[in-house]
Amino acid sequence: LLGQKKKVELSEHFGSETDLEEKVLDEVSLNAALSILTKADRIIFKLHRYGLSARDIAKVMNSTEGAVNNKIYRIKKNLKKYVTE
Numbered sequence: 001l002l003g004q005k006k007k008v009e010l011s012e013h014f015g016s017e018t019d020l021e022e023k024v025l026d027e028v029s030l031n032a033a034l035s036i037l038t039k040a041d042r043i044i045f046k047l048h049r050y051g052l053s054a055r056d057i058a059k060v061m062n063s064t065e066g067a068v069n070n071k072i073y074r075i076k077k078n079l080k081k082y083v084t085e
Contacts, residue, residue, distance in 0.1 A: 033083055034079075037075060037079075040061065041075050044072060045075050047060065054069045
């Protein structure tokens with residue numbers, strides 16, 4: 001087994017080739033949209049996206065839970081505007 005290469009079809013992991021292309025384009029679009037955010041807002045958005053609660057993000061960012069919830073709302077609103085333009 002060592003030294004042997006196993007051929008893995010991308011479709012096994014991503015579905016069809018079209019699904020893979022859509023996922024890549026979605027990720028590229030998201031990264032482009034994130035570039036309009038401040039560094040702090042990108043951190044908040046990514047932590048939220050990875051499942052951290054507003055309370056936990058507030059601890060990391062030395063902020064309050066309410067402020068983080070407000071930031072997440074505004075970040076999503078700005079990203080939606082950017083994506084739909």
